[in-house]
Amino acid sequence: MGSGVMGSQIGLVAALAGFDVHIYDVKQEPFDKAQQELLKRLDRRVEKGKLTKADKDAAWERITWTTSLDEAVGQTDYVIEAVVENVDIKRSLFEQIDGLAPAHAILATNSSTIVSSKIADATNRADKVCNFHFFNPALVMEMVEVVKGPHTSQETADLSMELAGALGKTPILLKKEISGFIANRILGKLMNEALYLYENDYATAEEIDLACTKALNHPIGPFALIDLTGLDIHYHVRKQRFEESGDESDRPARIIEEKVNKGELGRKTGKGFYSYT
CATH class of the missing domain: 1.10.1040.10 (N-(1-d-carboxylethyl)-l-norvaline Dehydrogenase; domain 2)
Structure with missing residues (x-):
């Protein structure tokens, strides 16, 4: 959720790891800039021999860019929000996502400042809400901080740690919330x-x-x-x-x-x- 620097790179990280990805934003304009930047980074990796052109093309095909919230989350398993650091905007978005995403879907925020307990009660699935924090640039940085709020189930925390590993990241689990996390x-x-x-x-x-x-x-x-x-x-x-x-x-x-x-x-x-x- 969000096609800025963090949102778009998180989407590409997932696509490179083999996942089908939707990158959502409220309007089409940010997509052009995000796509140019991601393709530039991918081409650089191909030039350096770190990625084959076939793998680059396959990853790019796995990404769908959409301004439709329903299309973005309607069939998803894991949502990662990376919009502006404003708790009211995040709460409104999570409330909308909650009404559209499948019942099993985990709803995570990439924020390192706004802990998920400030957002979770805007949904009817507080046990499936957590922080899932990447570092900038997400394509390069290896660490992901998973934060278990008082509302977050152990299953959500475990699945989030597993997903971070599947994305090629090194995750750490914070057993309770604190603004700013560790790093x-x-x-x-x-x-x-x-x-x-x-x-x-x-x-x-x-x-x-x-x-x-x-x-x-x-x-x-x-x-x-x-x-x-x-x-x-x-x-x-x-x-x-x-x-x-x-x-x-x-x-x-x-x-x-x-x-x-x-x-x-x-x-x-x-x-x-x-x-x-």
């Missing part, structure tokens, strides 16, 4: 410190990134990572967490808010903490 909570502490050092003029974004990549051996620095995932995503995640906790330390950093207001969202707009031409 992003740890990463969030590093992000906070990086932003503090930057806003207080201790060093530039480039220098802080170099400290992380060259001294800590991280594959990418925190500012390059925010640019990659999108400053708007970072902003909305922190805003949601602040609204939940009321803790000032959870509030989006001033520099993030300024850049989002200027439309500097990272790679997707050509400028964030770095410029992309």
